[in-house]
Amino acid sequence: MSSLGMILLLISIILFGYWGSRRFKHLPTKRTGWSAIILLVLAFVIGGTSGNHSATKSASDQSSSKAELKDSSSSASSHRSHTKTTRRAKPSSTKKSSQSNHQDHTSVLNKLVSYTDKESAGPTGNYYWHVGKAHLTGFKSLGTSSPRFTADAEQRPAAARAKLTYQEYASSRGGRQGDPLEPYAWPSNNPIVAISYAATGRTYHGYLWNRSHSIGDSLLGAKSYTSVNNFTTGTRPQNVGADQDGGMRYGEETVENYWSDHPDTHQTVDYQTTPIYKGNESIPRGSLVDIKSSDGTINTEIAVINDAEGIKINYNTGANNAKPYHRSQATPYQHHSTTSSNQGYQDSTTHSQATTSGKWHVAPAGHVYVSKSNKYYTRVTNPQNYTKETKAQAKAAGATEALRGNEYAQP
Structure with a gap:
């Protein structure tokens, strides 16, 4: 009951007492009784209205509090849900990146299979093509002095990674730093063949197969010979292309040119080569070479094709349909190998006065x-x-x- 209601109630009680006293003494009441009744009624009316308003307000406050609590709970639930979604998003992003790399490899493999089945030198005619920007993995824990050469579950050479420095390049100039190691699935027969290159109009005479570096001597020096997993069974054009500057050699020259343009630099180059196989075949159809310099000058991914124009190759055994080439048939100025210990030249001339x-x-x-x-x-x-x-x-x-x-x- 409100203060006004209480005052009216007290006045009505006093009037009732005054009215009763005058009635007891038989004195005139002058409508005192009616006044007391009216005030009493007003007191209860005002008190009742105030109580209803208070009750309504209390109910409203409780409803508001419940609503706020519900909103708060909903907000907290939403935040937890958002946090949970965000936390789950990270591995999903990593998985997406992994799937993207897998899709890139699948796309490149499909092209490699197409080119090698057709005995093609690829879109450049030089046994390589540009794929896009580099996709490097596993370099966070890799130091400049610790190249990493890996094998897959079937023990075939897999990704080779190195953080290259100018000093390694400088120290390897002037001479070979080791002897090539015999790679996985090295064929028992390595025939001397003739490969005619459509892009150059020249013909190579020499051994079909090379012990091909994944990361070359000119980039890594003596450390490029520390693991058999840094070598693959590659054709001669896979190694150097149609003009001696293609195939795997193109990636090496990309870095060599960078070092030449940045002598004594402290910048590094992340270099990764991944042989690409079709199914369980023993010899790769080609390789992906990813190169990125620390200053961003180089950022490229190159696909290299492992075949030879005009020669059908069995990528399980290395068997091929190349016609044997005899040394007496060789003529000057035709390409020949200089990089493998079992590769020699075919013709000779008189060397008087030397x-x-x-x-x-x-x-x-x-x-x-x-x-x-x-x-x-x-x-x-x-x-x-x-x-x-x-x-x-x-x-x-x-x-x-x-x-x-x-x-x-x-x-």
Whole structure:
């Protein structure tokens, strides 16, 4: 009951008492009784209205509190749901990235199978093509001194990774740093073949198979020979392409050119090569080469094709339909291998007037030794494996000076 109601009630009680006293003494009441009754009624009316208002307000407050509690609970539930969704989103994102890489590999594999089945040099004619930007994995824990070479569940060479430095490149210049290791599924027969390149119009004469680096000697030096998993069974064009600057060599030269443009740099290059196999085949159809420099100058993914134009290859055994090529058929200026320990040249010429210095045969003044890969040198250990020409004749025929030497030939 409100304060006003209480006051009216007290006044009505007093009036009732006054009215009763006058009635007892038989004195006139002057409507005192009616006044008391009216005030009493007003007191209860006002008190009842106030009570209803208070009750209504209390109910309203309780309803509001319940609503606020419900909203708060709903908000908290929504926040928990959002947090739960966000927490679940992270592995989903990782899974999506993994699926994306898998899809990229599947797409590249499909193209590799198509090209190799057709005995094709691919869209560039040089046994490689650009896929897009680099997709690197496993480099967070990889240091500059710790390359990592892996094998898959079937013990075939898998991803090879290295964080390359300029110092490694500089120290490997001037000579080969080791001997190639025999890779998984190395064929028992490595025939001497003739491969005609549509892109260059030239013909290579030499061994079909190379012990092909995943990460090359020119980039990693002696460390490139520490694991058999850094080598795959690759065709000669897979190794160097149709012009000696394609295939796997293209990726290597990409980094070499970067080092040449940034001498003594502290920047690093993440280099990853992943052989790509069809099913359970023993020899890869090709490789994915991912390269990214720490300054972002290089950021590319290259697919390399492992086949040879005009030769059908069995990728389980290495068997092929190449016609045997005999050494006596070789002619000067046709491409030949210089990078594998079992690869030699086919023709020989007279090497009079050359001088010797220890194991080296030094070309006379104005002359050079020309390899079948169309590179010329000033001194070699086995002159019968080269043609000796004047430098002018060599250049006129398209030969170029070798930039790097090895234990058999020096610029």
